[in-house]
Amino acid sequence: MFRYMGKGETQGLVTASSSIEDGASQGKRRNSSSKAGPTPFHRRQSYLPVDSKSKSRWLIYDNDGSFNGWFDWLPIEYRVGYWSPFVVLSIICFYTALFALKPELDFPATVLDNKLRLARGSAVFGMPRATAADLGVFLWGILVMVQAKLSLGSMGAFPISFTGWSWLLLTFRAGFEFSAWAVEAQGHVQLATHLAKIGSSIRLAAISNAAVVCLVWNLILLPIILLKAIPKGEKRDGFLKFNFGFFMTNVHVLNLPLASIHTVIGSNTRLFTHADLWVSYLVLLLYSALYFFGLDRLGLHFYPIFNPRTSWSVLSILLVLGLYYKMFNTWNDFITA
Numbered sequence: 001m002f003r004y005m006g007k008g009e010t011q012g013l014v015t016a017s018s019s020i021e022d023g024a025s026q027g028k029r030r031n032s033s034s035k036a037g038p039t040p041f042h043r044r045q046s047y048l049p050v051d052s053k054s055k056s057r058w059l060i061y062d063n064d065g066s067f068n069g070w071f072d073w074l075p076i077e078y079r080v081g082y083w084s085p086f087v088v089l090s091i092i093c094f095y096t097a098l099f100a101l102k103p104e105l106d107f108p109a110t111v112l113d114n115k116l117r118l119a120r121g122s123a124v125f126g127m128p129r130a131t132a133a134d135l136g137v138f139l140w141g142i143l144v145m146v147q148a149k150l151s152l153g154s155m156g157a158f159p160i161s162f163t164g165w166s167w168l169l170l171t172f173r174a175g176f177e178f179s180a181w182a183v184e185a186q187g188h189v190q191l192a193t194h195l196a197k198i199g200s201s202i203r204l205a206a207i208s209n210a211a212v213v214c215l216v217w218n219l220i221l222l223p224i225i226l227l228k229a230i231p232k233g234e235k236r237d238g239f240l241k242f243n244f245g246f247f248m249t250n251v252h253v254l255n256l257p258l259a260s261i262h263t264v265i266g267s268n269t270r271l272f273t274h275a276d277l278w279v280s281y282l283v284l285l286l287y288s289a290l291y292f293f294g295l296d297r298l299g300l301h302f303y304p305i306f307n308p309r310t311s312w313s314v315l316s317i318l319l320v321l322g323l324y325y326k327m328f329n330t331w332n333d334f335i336t337a
Contacts, residue, residue, distance in 0.1 A: 203262075
């Protein structure tokens with residue numbers, strides 16, 4: 001998740017790691033009250049009785065669920081207090097089903113297929129064009145992150161945002177598959193096969209996550225931020241300038257065409273299997289665990305449409321799970337068209 005800071009301040013990513021003390025120090029700045037209990041599943045009058053004097057705490061800081069005050073615009077009942085039991089049930093069902101329905105995980109080392117290699121056309125700097133394209137995507141992904149670090153001054157929140165995960169997936173997918181070709185060219189076939197299979201295994205996750213980030217940010221989150229979080233005037237104008245700058249344009253717009261290279265377009269594409277779909281859902285599980293059980297405790301509510309304190313989030317969860325399955329079929333239809 002990213003943050004634009006007003007004139008005279010630094011533009012950049014929200015730095016969770018470097019601002020941790022600030023989050024704690026500003027915890028008592030508001031006198032809002034809530035019926036929060038010691039865990040997100042309870043309040044003083046909740047579905048299950050709890051000892052109100054329990055030492056157990058959900059929020060790490062006494063900040064009313066708003067890290068450094070960045071989420072004060074979100075109503076307090078969405079920042080502290082019990083979770084919707086329907087959301088809890090949805091999370092349990094998703095986590096359980098994913099491992100209960102785990103398929104056989106077998107991923108083809110597509111980039112090492114000799115028949116495909118012969119069809120790749122002329123070489124670029126001594127590499128097949130497909131390999132050169134993977135190298136280009138990998139280097140561009142690294143360049144964008146380096147540029148962000150140098151120009152914005154911080155990358156602290158990038159690894160904990162879904163946007164960051166999406167960008168890292170598309171970057172390292174290309175890196176693994178380029179490395180497989182390079183390592184095999186040096187005669188290390190076994191290592192090359194492992195690298196190729198790792199890159200192959202995250203193809204569907206890379207393209208699907210990129211599509212979700214592009215669509216959700218531009219069509220849902222950006223309007224919410226503009227209408228609810230940033231007042232009209234200089235700050236909103238500055239945020240719009242930041243949003244359409246080099247870094248944000250890459251991670252929220254260009255991420256989709258970059259992720260599509262050799263996942264759904266190009267000579268190295270292959271049809272996705274249920275093993276690919278399972279890995280995509282596994283990535284969702286891992287990020288949801290970080291978001292619900294880590295970021296929520298810090299007061300970092302990057303994605304309000306997945307707020308665990310409202311039952312409406314069940315709809316968001318089901319829509320995302322259904323969307324990933326729909327994309328699984330859509331990408332295969334697109335590849336075979």
